Amino acid sequence: MINKLIKKIEQSKAPIVVGLDPMLSYIPDHVKEKAYQEKGETLAGAAQAIWEFNKAIVDATYDLIPAVKPQIAMYEQFGIEGLIAFKKTVDYCKEKDLVVIGDIKRGDIGSTSAAYATGHLGKVKVGGNTYCGFDEDFATINPYLGSDGVEPFIDVCKEEKKGLFILVKTSNPSSGEFQDQLIGGRPLYELVGEKVAEWGEKCMGDQYSYVGAVVGATYPEMGKILRKIMPKTYILVPGYGAQGGKGEDLVHYFNKDGLGLS
Amino acid sequence: MINKLIKKIEQSKAPIVVGLDPMLSYIPDHVKEKAYQEKGETLAGAAQAIWEFNKAIVDATYDLIPAVKPQIAMYEQFGIEGLIAFKKTVDYCKEKDLVVIGDIKRGDIGSTSAAYATGHLGKVKVGGNTYCGFDEDFATINPYLGSDGVEPFIDVCKEEKKGLFILVKTSNPSSGEFQDQLIGGRPLYELVGEKVAEWGEKCMGDQYSYVGAVVGATYPEMGKILRKIMPKTYILVPGYGAQGGKGEDLVHYFNKDGLGLS
Numbered sequence: 174m175i176n177k178l179i180k181k182i183e184q185s186k187a188p189i190v191v192g193l194d195p196m197l198s199y200i201p202d203h204v205k206e207k208a209y210q211e212k213g214e215t216l217a218g219a220a221q222a223i224w225e226f227n228k229a230i231v232d233a234t235y236d237l238i239p240a241v242k243p244q245i246a247m248y249e250q251f252g253i254e255g256l257i258a259f260k261k262t263v264d265y266c267k268e269k270d271l272v273v274i275g276d277i278k279r280g281d282i283g284s285t286s287a288a289y290a291t292g293h294l295g296k297v298k299v300g301g302n303t304y305c306g307f308d309e310d311f312a313t314i315n316p317y318l319g320s321d322g323v324e325p326f327i328d329v330c331k332e333e334k335k336g337l338f339i340l341v342k343t344s345n346p347s348s349g350e351f352q353d354q355l356i357g358g359r360p361l362y363e364l365v366g367e368k369v370a371e372w373g374e375k376c377m378g379d380q381y382s383y384v385g386a387v388v389g390a391t392y393p394e395m396g397k398i399l400r401k402i403m404p405k406t407y408i409l410v411p412g413y414g415a416q417g418g419k420g421e422d423l424v425h426y427f428n429k430d431g432l433g434l435s
Numbered sequence: 436m437i438n439k440l441i442k443k444i445e446q447s448k449a450p451i452v453v454g455l456d457p458m459l460s461y462i463p464d465h466v467k468e469k470a471y472q473e474k475g476e477t478l479a480g481a482a483q484a485i486w487e488f489n490k491a492i493v494d495a496t497y498d499l500i501p502a503v504k505p506q507i508a509m510y511e512q513f514g515i516e517g518l519i520a521f522k523k524t525v526d527y528c529k530e531k532d533l534v535v536i537g538d539i540k541r542g543d544i545g546s547t548s549a550a551y552a553t554g555h556l557g558k559v560k561v562g563g564n565t566y567c568g569f570d571e572d573f574a575t576i577n578p579y580l581g582s583d584g585v586e587p588f589i590d591v592c593k594e595e596k597k598g599l600f601i602l603v604k605t606s607n608p609s610s611g612e613f614q615d616q617l618i619g620g621r622p623l624y625e626l627v628g629e630k631v632a633e634w635g636e637k638c639m640g641d642q643y644s645y646v647g648a649v650v651g652a653t654y655p656e657m658g659k660i661l662r663k664i665m666p667k668t669y670i671l672v673p674g675y676g677a678q679g680g681k682g683e684d685l686v687h688y689f690n691k692d693g694l695g696l697s
Binding site for chain 2: 194196197205209214215216218219244246247249250251252253255256257260278279280281282283284285286288289291292293297298299300301302304305306307315316317318319320321322340343344345346347348349350351352354355356357361364365368
Protein backbone atom coordinates (compact mmCIF):
# COMPACT_ATOMS: atom_id res chain seq x y z
CA MET A 174 0.00 0.00 0.00
CA ILE A 175 2.97 2.34 0.60
CA ASN A 176 4.04 1.57 -2.99
CA LYS A 177 0.54 2.40 -4.23
CA LEU A 178 0.53 5.62 -2.23
CA ILE A 179 3.88 6.71 -3.68
CA LYS A 180 2.82 5.79 -7.22
CA LYS A 181 -0.39 7.77 -6.85
CA ILE A 182 1.52 10.77 -5.50
CA GLU A 183 3.88 10.61 -8.49
CA GLN A 184 0.97 10.36 -10.92
CA SER A 185 -1.02 13.17 -9.37
CA LYS A 186 2.07 15.33 -8.70
CA ALA A 187 0.25 16.26 -5.49
CA PRO A 188 1.81 15.15 -2.22
CA ILE A 189 -1.43 16.10 -0.52
CA VAL A 190 -3.88 14.24 1.64
CA VAL A 191 -7.38 15.66 1.92
CA GLY A 192 -8.70 15.59 5.47
CA LEU A 193 -12.28 14.40 5.86
CA ASP A 194 -12.91 15.78 9.35
CA PRO A 195 -16.44 17.09 9.07
CA MET A 196 -17.70 19.44 11.76
CA LEU A 197 -21.43 20.11 11.47
CA SER A 198 -20.65 23.84 11.65
CA TYR A 199 -18.57 23.60 8.42
CA ILE A 200 -21.27 21.84 6.43
CA PRO A 201 -23.38 24.16 4.26
CA ASP A 202 -26.89 24.74 5.55
CA HIS A 203 -28.60 23.34 2.46
CA VAL A 204 -26.79 20.01 2.95
CA LYS A 205 -27.81 19.84 6.59
CA GLU A 206 -31.41 20.91 5.88
CA LYS A 207 -31.85 18.19 3.28
CA ALA A 208 -30.43 15.57 5.64
CA TYR A 209 -32.60 16.72 8.54
CA GLN A 210 -35.69 16.64 6.31
CA GLU A 211 -34.97 13.01 5.52
CA LYS A 212 -33.81 11.78 8.93
CA GLY A 213 -34.76 14.50 11.39
CA GLU A 214 -32.46 16.50 13.67
CA THR A 215 -31.04 13.23 14.94
CA LEU A 216 -27.70 11.44 15.05
CA ALA A 217 -28.76 9.73 11.82
CA GLY A 218 -29.53 13.14 10.30
CA ALA A 219 -26.10 14.47 11.31
CA ALA A 220 -24.44 11.35 9.89
CA GLN A 221 -26.36 11.76 6.64
CA ALA A 222 -25.22 15.40 6.34
CA ILE A 223 -21.60 14.38 6.98
CA TRP A 224 -21.77 11.62 4.40
CA GLU A 225 -23.31 13.88 1.71
CA PHE A 226 -20.68 16.55 2.41
CA ASN A 227 -17.82 14.03 2.23
CA LYS A 228 -19.20 12.55 -0.99
CA ALA A 229 -19.26 16.00 -2.60
CA ILE A 230 -15.62 16.64 -1.55
CA VAL A 231 -14.50 13.24 -2.82
CA ASP A 232 -16.38 13.60 -6.12
CA ALA A 233 -14.72 16.98 -6.68
CA THR A 234 -11.18 15.90 -5.86
CA TYR A 235 -10.66 12.16 -6.35
CA ASP A 236 -8.95 12.46 -9.76
CA LEU A 237 -6.56 15.15 -8.49
CA ILE A 238 -5.35 13.71 -5.19
CA PRO A 239 -3.73 10.47 -4.05
CA ALA A 240 -5.18 10.04 -0.59
CA VAL A 241 -7.74 11.07 2.01
CA LYS A 242 -7.50 11.10 5.79
CA PRO A 243 -10.82 10.79 7.62
CA GLN A 244 -10.45 11.69 11.32
CA ILE A 245 -12.56 9.09 13.12
CA ALA A 246 -13.15 11.26 16.22
CA MET A 247 -15.31 13.61 14.15
CA TYR A 248 -17.59 10.65 13.35
CA GLU A 249 -17.33 8.94 16.74
CA GLN A 250 -18.82 12.03 18.38
CA PHE A 251 -22.12 11.05 16.72
CA GLY A 252 -21.94 7.51 18.13
CA ILE A 253 -22.89 4.50 16.00
CA GLU A 254 -24.57 6.63 13.32
CA GLY A 255 -21.42 8.70 12.95
CA LEU A 256 -19.29 5.59 12.58
CA ILE A 257 -21.64 4.29 9.88
CA ALA A 258 -20.88 7.54 7.99
CA PHE A 259 -17.15 6.92 8.59
CA LYS A 260 -17.41 3.43 7.13
CA LYS A 261 -19.43 4.66 4.12
CA THR A 262 -16.79 7.33 3.54
CA VAL A 263 -13.92 4.81 3.70
CA ASP A 264 -15.72 2.46 1.31
CA TYR A 265 -16.58 5.22 -1.15
CA CYS A 266 -13.02 6.58 -1.21
CA LYS A 267 -11.68 3.10 -1.90
CA GLU A 268 -14.21 2.68 -4.72
CA LYS A 269 -12.70 5.88 -6.17
CA ASP A 270 -9.23 4.28 -5.83
CA LEU A 271 -8.08 6.76 -3.20
CA VAL A 272 -5.65 5.62 -0.53
CA VAL A 273 -7.46 5.92 2.82
CA ILE A 274 -5.52 6.90 5.92
CA GLY A 275 -7.70 6.26 8.96
CA ASP A 276 -6.68 8.95 11.45
CA ILE A 277 -7.57 6.84 14.46
CA LYS A 278 -4.55 7.29 16.78
CA ARG A 279 -5.21 3.96 18.47
CA GLY A 280 -2.68 2.16 20.63
CA ASP A 281 -2.88 -0.25 23.56
CA ILE A 282 -1.14 -3.34 24.95
CA GLY A 283 -0.59 -6.47 22.80
CA SER A 284 -3.89 -8.31 22.38
CA THR A 285 -5.84 -5.05 22.46
CA SER A 286 -3.67 -3.44 19.79
CA ALA A 287 -4.16 -6.64 17.80
CA ALA A 288 -7.93 -6.12 18.01
CA TYR A 289 -7.64 -2.50 16.81
CA ALA A 290 -5.34 -3.61 13.98
CA THR A 291 -7.85 -6.30 13.01
CA GLY A 292 -10.76 -3.87 13.07
CA HIS A 293 -9.12 -1.13 11.03
CA LEU A 294 -6.61 -2.84 8.76
CA GLY A 295 -7.22 -6.58 8.94
CA LYS A 296 -9.83 -9.30 8.83
CA VAL A 297 -11.74 -10.96 11.64
CA LYS A 298 -12.91 -14.57 11.63
CA VAL A 299 -16.51 -15.41 12.61
CA GLY A 300 -17.12 -19.16 12.43
CA GLY A 301 -16.09 -20.18 8.93
CA ASN A 302 -16.19 -16.65 7.47
CA THR A 303 -13.84 -13.68 7.49
CA TYR A 304 -14.87 -10.03 7.45
CA CYS A 305 -13.32 -6.58 7.40
CA GLY A 306 -14.45 -4.16 10.09
CA PHE A 307 -13.49 -0.71 8.82
CA ASP A 308 -10.84 -1.62 6.25
CA GLU A 309 -8.72 1.51 5.89
CA ASP A 310 -5.40 1.31 3.99
CA PHE A 311 -3.30 3.06 6.65
CA ALA A 312 -3.90 3.91 10.28
CA THR A 313 -2.28 6.48 12.56
CA ILE A 314 -1.19 5.03 15.90
CA ASN A 315 0.13 6.22 19.27
CA PRO A 316 3.51 4.86 20.46
CA TYR A 317 3.32 5.61 24.22
CA LEU A 318 2.95 1.91 25.15
CA GLY A 319 6.09 0.83 23.29
CA SER A 320 6.96 -2.05 20.94
CA ASP A 321 4.47 -4.62 22.14
CA GLY A 322 1.68 -2.10 21.54
CA VAL A 323 2.94 -1.38 18.01
CA GLU A 324 3.98 -4.79 16.75
CA PRO A 325 0.47 -6.26 16.47
CA PHE A 326 -0.29 -3.45 14.00
CA ILE A 327 2.88 -4.26 12.04
CA ASP A 328 1.92 -7.95 11.91
CA VAL A 329 -1.43 -7.10 10.32
CA CYS A 330 0.24 -4.64 7.93
CA LYS A 331 2.63 -7.36 6.73
CA GLU A 332 -0.23 -9.73 6.11
CA GLU A 333 -2.52 -7.23 4.43
CA LYS A 334 0.14 -5.05 2.75
CA LYS A 335 -1.20 -2.05 4.59
CA GLY A 336 0.60 0.67 6.51
CA LEU A 337 0.90 2.84 9.59
CA PHE A 338 1.78 6.39 10.51
CA ILE A 339 3.09 6.46 14.06
CA LEU A 340 2.93 9.68 16.11
CA VAL A 341 6.46 10.99 16.61
CA LYS A 342 6.12 14.75 17.05
CA THR A 343 2.61 16.15 16.92
CA SER A 344 1.62 19.58 15.61
CA ASN A 345 -0.25 20.91 18.66
CA PRO A 346 1.12 23.68 20.93
CA SER A 347 1.66 21.49 24.02
CA SER A 348 3.16 18.53 22.17
CA GLY A 349 6.49 19.45 23.75
CA GLU A 350 5.37 18.76 27.32
CA PHE A 351 6.39 15.12 27.00
CA GLN A 352 7.68 14.74 23.43
CA ASP A 353 10.45 17.36 23.80
CA GLN A 354 11.76 16.18 27.18
CA LEU A 355 15.48 15.49 27.01
CA ILE A 356 16.69 11.95 27.54
CA GLY A 357 20.48 11.78 27.66
CA GLY A 358 20.55 15.13 25.87
CA ARG A 359 18.11 14.20 23.11
CA PRO A 360 14.37 14.80 22.96
CA LEU A 361 11.94 11.92 23.42
CA TYR A 362 10.58 12.37 19.88
CA GLU A 363 14.00 11.49 18.46
CA LEU A 364 13.99 8.27 20.47
CA VAL A 365 10.49 7.53 19.17
CA GLY A 366 11.72 8.36 15.66
CA GLU A 367 14.55 5.85 16.02
CA LYS A 368 12.09 3.20 17.15
CA VAL A 369 9.84 3.99 14.18
CA ALA A 370 12.81 3.50 11.85
CA GLU A 371 13.64 0.21 13.59
CA TRP A 372 10.02 -1.03 13.44
CA GLY A 373 9.93 0.07 9.81
CA GLU A 374 12.88 -2.12 8.84
CA LYS A 375 10.66 -5.13 9.50
CA CYS A 376 8.12 -4.09 6.93
CA MET A 377 9.67 -2.51 3.84
CA GLY A 378 7.98 -1.55 0.57
CA ASP A 379 10.09 -0.85 -2.53
CA GLN A 380 11.62 2.47 -1.43
CA TYR A 381 9.89 3.25 1.83
CA SER A 382 8.68 1.29 4.81
CA TYR A 383 5.04 0.42 5.39
CA VAL A 384 5.62 2.05 8.78
CA GLY A 385 5.48 5.84 8.44
CA ALA A 386 5.61 8.68 10.95
CA VAL A 387 3.52 11.70 11.89
CA VAL A 388 5.61 14.84 12.32
CA GLY A 389 3.80 18.16 12.68
CA ALA A 390 4.40 20.90 10.08
CA THR A 391 4.54 23.41 12.92
CA TYR A 392 8.05 22.28 13.95
CA PRO A 393 10.17 22.41 10.75
CA GLU A 394 13.63 22.19 12.43
CA MET A 395 12.57 19.01 14.17
CA GLY A 396 11.30 17.67 10.86
CA LYS A 397 14.79 18.12 9.39
CA ILE A 398 16.42 16.02 12.12
CA LEU A 399 13.72 13.38 12.06
CA ARG A 400 14.06 13.04 8.28
CA LYS A 401 17.70 11.97 8.89
CA ILE A 402 16.85 9.61 11.75
CA MET A 403 14.14 7.93 9.67
CA PRO A 404 15.53 7.86 6.08
CA LYS A 405 13.17 5.16 4.82
CA THR A 406 10.14 6.39 6.71
CA TYR A 407 7.32 8.10 4.88
CA ILE A 408 6.26 11.17 6.85
CA LEU A 409 2.71 12.41 7.23
CA VAL A 410 2.84 16.13 7.99
CA PRO A 411 -0.30 17.58 9.56
CA GLY A 412 -0.59 21.18 10.68
CA TYR A 413 -0.16 22.80 7.25
CA GLY A 414 -2.64 25.62 6.80
CA ALA A 415 -5.05 26.25 9.67
CA GLN A 416 -2.54 25.27 12.37
CA GLY A 417 0.11 27.68 11.06
CA GLY A 418 2.59 25.48 9.13
CA LYS A 419 3.87 27.16 5.92
CA GLY A 420 4.79 25.67 2.55
CA GLU A 421 8.44 26.65 2.96
CA ASP A 422 8.53 24.83 6.30
CA LEU A 423 7.72 21.55 4.63
CA VAL A 424 10.88 21.31 2.52
CA HIS A 425 12.89 19.62 5.27
CA TYR A 426 10.41 16.80 5.69
CA PHE A 427 10.77 15.52 2.17
CA ASN A 428 13.58 13.39 0.80
CA LYS A 429 15.54 14.53 -2.24
CA ASP A 430 13.11 12.69 -4.51
CA GLY A 431 10.51 15.17 -3.42
CA LEU A 432 7.91 12.79 -2.07
CA GLY A 433 5.95 13.24 1.06
CA LEU A 434 2.51 13.93 2.29
CA SER A 435 1.31 17.14 3.81
CA MET B 436 -19.06 10.27 39.11
CA ILE B 437 -15.80 9.74 41.05
CA ASN B 438 -17.88 10.22 44.23
CA LYS B 439 -20.38 7.63 43.00
CA LEU B 440 -17.57 5.22 42.15
CA ILE B 441 -16.03 5.56 45.61
CA LYS B 442 -19.41 5.21 47.32
CA LYS B 443 -20.15 2.06 45.33
CA ILE B 444 -16.73 0.62 46.19
CA GLU B 445 -17.36 1.30 49.88
CA GLN B 446 -20.81 -0.29 49.71
CA SER B 447 -19.67 -3.37 47.81
CA LYS B 448 -16.39 -3.68 49.75
CA ALA B 449 -14.93 -4.73 46.40
CA PRO B 450 -12.37 -2.41 44.82
CA ILE B 451 -12.75 -4.41 41.64
CA VAL B 452 -13.66 -3.53 38.10
CA VAL B 453 -14.89 -6.34 35.87
CA GLY B 454 -13.38 -6.22 32.41
CA LEU B 455 -15.82 -6.77 29.54
CA ASP B 456 -13.27 -7.61 26.85
CA PRO B 457 -14.93 -10.44 24.98
CA MET B 458 -12.83 -12.54 22.64
CA LEU B 459 -14.93 -14.92 20.53
CA SER B 460 -12.60 -17.73 21.63
CA TYR B 461 -13.59 -17.17 25.30
CA ILE B 462 -17.33 -17.31 24.65
CA PRO B 463 -18.93 -20.71 25.30
CA ASP B 464 -19.89 -22.61 22.15
CA HIS B 465 -23.59 -22.77 23.01
CA VAL B 466 -23.75 -18.96 23.21
CA LYS B 467 -22.04 -18.60 19.85
CA GLU B 468 -24.14 -21.32 18.21
CA LYS B 469 -27.37 -19.68 19.31
CA ALA B 470 -26.22 -16.29 18.02
CA TYR B 471 -25.05 -17.74 14.70
CA GLN B 472 -28.39 -19.53 14.28
CA GLU B 473 -30.17 -16.22 14.63
CA LYS B 474 -27.82 -13.96 12.68
CA GLY B 475 -25.51 -16.30 10.77
CA GLU B 476 -21.72 -16.52 11.01
CA THR B 477 -21.58 -12.77 10.37
CA LEU B 478 -20.35 -9.66 12.15
CA ALA B 479 -23.89 -9.29 13.48
CA GLY B 480 -23.75 -12.89 14.73
CA ALA B 481 -20.44 -12.26 16.51
CA ALA B 482 -21.82 -9.06 18.04
CA GLN B 483 -24.91 -10.92 19.22
CA ALA B 484 -22.74 -13.59 20.90
CA ILE B 485 -20.64 -10.91 22.61
CA TRP B 486 -23.71 -9.09 23.84
CA GLU B 487 -25.33 -12.27 25.23
CA PHE B 488 -22.07 -13.22 26.96
CA ASN B 489 -21.66 -9.76 28.49
CA LYS B 490 -25.27 -9.72 29.64
CA ALA B 491 -24.75 -13.04 31.45
CA ILE B 492 -21.61 -11.70 33.18
CA VAL B 493 -23.35 -8.49 34.20
CA ASP B 494 -26.47 -10.31 35.44
CA ALA B 495 -24.28 -12.57 37.60
CA THR B 496 -22.15 -9.81 39.11
CA TYR B 497 -23.90 -6.45 39.09
CA ASP B 498 -24.96 -6.56 42.75
CA LEU B 499 -21.46 -7.51 43.90
CA ILE B 500 -19.26 -5.07 42.03
CA PRO B 501 -19.07 -1.29 41.63
CA ALA B 502 -17.85 -0.94 38.06
CA VAL B 503 -17.19 -2.53 34.68
CA LYS B 504 -14.57 -1.72 32.09
CA PRO B 505 -15.47 -2.64 28.52
CA GLN B 506 -12.41 -2.54 26.24
CA ILE B 507 -13.69 -0.94 23.04
CA ALA B 508 -11.01 -2.51 20.81
CA MET B 509 -12.57 -5.93 21.34
CA TYR B 510 -15.81 -4.58 19.88
CA GLU B 511 -14.25 -2.34 17.24
CA GLN B 512 -12.61 -5.38 15.64
CA PHE B 513 -16.12 -6.40 14.51
CA GLY B 514 -16.75 -3.00 12.92
CA ILE B 515 -20.09 -1.24 13.28
CA GLU B 516 -21.86 -4.37 14.54
CA GLY B 517 -19.25 -4.78 17.28
CA LEU B 518 -19.69 -1.17 18.34
CA ILE B 519 -23.46 -1.65 18.52
CA ALA B 520 -22.73 -4.46 21.03
CA PHE B 521 -20.41 -2.07 22.92
CA LYS B 522 -23.15 0.53 23.15
CA LYS B 523 -25.74 -2.05 24.25
CA THR B 524 -23.31 -3.23 26.92
CA VAL B 525 -22.67 0.32 28.20
CA ASP B 526 -26.41 1.05 28.32
CA TYR B 527 -27.24 -2.22 30.08
CA CYS B 528 -24.53 -1.74 32.71
CA LYS B 529 -25.82 1.77 33.43
CA GLU B 530 -29.36 0.40 33.74
CA LYS B 531 -27.92 -1.92 36.42
CA ASP B 532 -26.40 1.14 38.13
CA LEU B 533 -22.82 0.03 37.44
CA VAL B 534 -20.16 2.66 36.85
CA VAL B 535 -18.90 2.20 33.29
CA ILE B 536 -15.25 2.87 32.48
CA GLY B 537 -14.85 2.97 28.71
CA ASP B 538 -11.37 1.60 28.08
CA ILE B 539 -10.91 3.59 24.90
CA LYS B 540 -7.39 5.05 25.27
CA ARG B 541 -8.22 7.94 22.96
CA GLY B 542 -6.14 11.10 22.68
CA ASP B 543 -5.47 13.65 19.95
CA ILE B 544 -4.97 17.39 19.50
CA GLY B 545 -7.49 19.93 20.82
CA SER B 546 -10.59 19.90 18.62
CA THR B 547 -10.19 16.20 17.91
CA SER B 548 -9.89 15.31 21.59
CA ALA B 549 -12.98 17.46 22.11
CA ALA B 550 -14.84 15.29 19.59
CA TYR B 551 -13.77 12.08 21.34
CA ALA B 552 -14.77 13.58 24.70
CA THR B 553 -18.15 14.54 23.25
CA GLY B 554 -18.70 11.09 21.77
CA HIS B 555 -17.79 9.09 24.85
CA LEU B 556 -18.59 11.32 27.83
CA GLY B 557 -20.56 14.29 26.58
CA LYS B 558 -23.45 15.39 24.44
CA VAL B 559 -23.53 16.48 20.80
CA LYS B 560 -25.90 19.04 19.36
CA VAL B 561 -27.79 18.30 16.12
CA GLY B 562 -29.99 21.20 15.13
CA GLY B 563 -32.17 21.90 18.16
CA ASN B 564 -31.55 18.54 19.84
CA THR B 565 -28.76 17.06 21.95
CA TYR B 566 -27.70 13.42 22.00
CA CYS B 567 -25.19 11.16 23.71
CA GLY B 568 -22.98 9.03 21.47
CA PHE B 569 -21.62 6.27 23.69
CA ASP B 570 -22.17 7.82 27.13
CA GLU B 571 -19.68 6.01 29.38
CA ASP B 572 -19.05 7.38 32.91
CA PHE B 573 -15.26 7.35 32.67
CA ALA B 574 -12.83 7.02 29.78
CA THR B 575 -9.17 6.01 29.67
CA ILE B 576 -7.02 8.40 27.67
CA ASN B 577 -3.47 8.63 26.31
CA PRO B 578 -1.32 11.61 27.40
CA TYR B 579 1.36 11.60 24.66
CA LEU B 580 0.05 14.81 23.03
CA GLY B 581 0.19 16.84 26.25
CA SER B 582 -2.18 19.28 27.98
CA ASP B 583 -4.06 20.56 24.97
CA GLY B 584 -4.94 16.98 24.07
CA VAL B 585 -6.16 16.25 27.61
CA GLU B 586 -7.96 19.46 28.57
CA PRO B 587 -10.92 19.05 26.19
CA PHE B 588 -11.67 15.79 28.02
CA ILE B 589 -11.45 17.58 31.38
CA ASP B 590 -13.82 20.30 30.14
CA VAL B 591 -16.45 17.70 29.27
CA CYS B 592 -15.89 15.91 32.58
CA LYS B 593 -16.51 19.12 34.50
CA GLU B 594 -19.73 19.73 32.62
CA GLU B 595 -21.02 16.19 32.83
CA LYS B 596 -19.53 15.22 36.23
CA LYS B 597 -17.72 12.36 34.58
CA GLY B 598 -14.12 11.20 34.88
CA LEU B 599 -10.92 10.06 33.22
CA PHE B 600 -8.14 7.59 33.83
CA ILE B 601 -5.01 8.82 32.09
CA LEU B 602 -2.26 6.36 31.10
CA VAL B 603 0.78 6.97 33.30
CA LYS B 604 2.63 3.66 33.47
CA THR B 605 1.11 0.77 31.54
CA SER B 606 1.26 -2.90 32.51
CA ASN B 607 2.76 -4.33 29.31
CA PRO B 608 6.36 -5.65 29.09
CA SER B 609 7.67 -2.93 26.76
CA SER B 610 5.96 -0.01 28.52
CA GLY B 611 9.43 1.04 29.72
CA GLU B 612 10.76 1.82 26.25
CA PHE B 613 9.46 5.36 26.46
CA GLN B 614 7.72 5.61 29.85
CA ASP B 615 10.83 4.70 31.89
CA GLN B 616 13.26 6.99 30.05
CA LEU B 617 15.06 9.28 32.47
CA ILE B 618 14.47 13.02 32.20
CA GLY B 619 16.72 14.94 34.57
CA GLY B 620 17.16 11.73 36.56
CA ARG B 621 13.46 10.88 36.79
CA PRO B 622 11.42 8.58 34.57
CA LEU B 623 8.93 10.02 32.10
CA TYR B 624 6.02 8.32 33.88
CA GLU B 625 6.71 10.41 37.00
CA LEU B 626 6.51 13.56 34.89
CA VAL B 627 3.24 12.32 33.40
CA GLY B 628 2.05 11.50 36.95
CA GLU B 629 2.81 15.06 38.05
CA LYS B 630 0.85 16.41 35.12
CA VAL B 631 -2.07 14.12 35.94
CA ALA B 632 -2.06 15.46 39.52
CA GLU B 633 -1.96 19.03 38.14
CA TRP B 634 -4.79 18.39 35.66
CA GLY B 635 -6.71 16.70 38.45
CA GLU B 636 -6.61 19.78 40.68
CA LYS B 637 -8.90 21.46 38.15
CA CYS B 638 -11.60 18.90 38.58
CA MET B 639 -11.98 17.68 42.15
CA GLY B 640 -14.67 15.42 43.61
CA ASP B 641 -15.11 15.20 47.41
CA GLN B 642 -11.93 13.25 48.23
CA TYR B 643 -10.47 12.40 44.88
CA SER B 644 -10.16 14.11 41.54
CA TYR B 645 -12.34 13.27 38.56
CA VAL B 646 -9.02 12.78 36.75
CA GLY B 647 -7.55 9.39 37.63
CA ALA B 648 -4.51 7.48 36.44
CA VAL B 649 -3.73 4.08 34.96
CA VAL B 650 -0.72 2.42 36.62
CA GLY B 651 -0.03 -1.23 35.79
CA ALA B 652 -0.08 -3.80 38.60
CA THR B 653 3.04 -5.37 37.13
CA TYR B 654 5.27 -2.56 38.45
CA PRO B 655 4.51 -2.28 42.22
CA GLU B 656 7.54 -0.18 43.18
CA MET B 657 6.58 2.42 40.64
CA GLY B 658 3.03 2.36 41.97
CA LYS B 659 4.34 3.31 45.41
CA ILE B 660 6.13 6.40 44.09
CA LEU B 661 3.22 7.41 41.84
CA ARG B 662 0.81 7.14 44.77
CA LYS B 663 2.88 9.85 46.51
CA ILE B 664 3.14 12.05 43.41
CA MET B 665 -0.62 11.85 42.84
CA PRO B 666 -2.17 11.88 46.35
CA LYS B 667 -5.68 12.87 45.20
CA THR B 668 -5.67 10.74 42.07
CA TYR B 669 -7.73 7.60 41.89
CA ILE B 670 -5.63 4.84 40.36
CA LEU B 671 -6.91 2.18 37.98
CA VAL B 672 -4.60 -0.81 38.22
CA PRO B 673 -4.79 -3.22 35.29
CA GLY B 674 -2.52 -6.25 34.94
CA TYR B 675 -3.74 -8.11 38.02
CA GLY B 676 -4.19 -11.81 37.26
CA ALA B 677 -3.45 -12.92 33.71
CA GLN B 678 -0.65 -10.39 33.22
CA GLY B 679 1.21 -11.48 36.36
CA GLY B 680 0.38 -8.79 38.97
CA LYS B 681 -0.18 -10.27 42.44
CA GLY B 682 -2.53 -9.19 45.24
CA GLU B 683 0.37 -8.29 47.51
CA ASP B 684 1.75 -6.02 44.80
CA LEU B 685 -1.36 -3.87 44.88
CA VAL B 686 -0.98 -2.62 48.44
CA HIS B 687 1.22 0.32 47.43
CA TYR B 688 -1.30 1.70 44.98
CA PHE B 689 -3.99 2.27 47.53
CA ASN B 690 -4.21 5.14 49.99
CA LYS B 691 -4.49 4.43 53.67
CA ASP B 692 -8.27 4.42 53.39
CA GLY B 693 -7.89 1.27 51.37
CA LEU B 694 -9.71 2.36 48.25
CA GLY B 695 -8.62 1.75 44.73
CA LEU B 696 -9.54 -0.18 41.69
CA SER B 697 -7.79 -3.22 40.37
